[in-house]
């Protein structure tokens with residue numbers, strides 16, 4: 614793909630994934646308010662945030678190329694889990710995910726000063742039952758701290774995943790197939 618875009622994200626994983634599409638891009642970070650509205654459904658929340666990140670980039674003056682924003686949340690029992698606040702919060706999250714299937718929702722949005730388009734990708738991820746010792750060791754690895762839902766499937770957390778149905782890349786932070794489709798649709802206007 615010959616298009617040049619902006620990536621409105623601080624995430625090194627999204628940078629890596631976008632590079633896999635062969636799109637030329639420059640990256641900057643946006644400071645968006647990521648709080649969830651009361652009674653906002655997780656799928657609406659994650660898509661709103663992706664659009665907010667992309668549109669914030671346009672509002673910051675990045676108007677000469679399309680701006681891509683994305684957001685990921687882990688959802689269990691219809692509750693969106695963000696990044697862990699501390700070890701106690703993380704431990705409670707892992708006990709909730711242990712031995713069960715949850716959803717990872719990743720939304721992607723592309724905006725310029727004329728239009729915004731977005732898509733939502735939902736992947737089912739099943740965790741094996743986790744012991745207290747595994748949970749404690751994982752926290753001390755330093756990996757969970759900056760990850761939605763407190764784990765990284767691409768890292769040490771990958772060993773907890775007994776099954777995945779959907780897009781592996783969406784779980785890591787950017788669905789490749791759907792992002793390319795969205796970009797092509799956006800460029801057609």
Ligand SMILES: Cc1cn([C@H]2C[C@H](O)[C@@H](COP(=O)(O)OP(=O)(O)OP(=O)(O)O)O2)c(=O)[nH]c1=O
Pocket residue numbers: 621622623624626627642643683684685686687717759760761762764765766767784785786
């Ligand atoms: C579930 C899961 C999440 N994550 C990551 C993807 C996202 O980078 C992060 C979710 O946080 P996000 O708030 O979606 O993204 P971010 O703060 O890292 O980057 P930005 O808002 O600037 O774009 O968690 C993994 O890397 N692996 C996983 O298996």
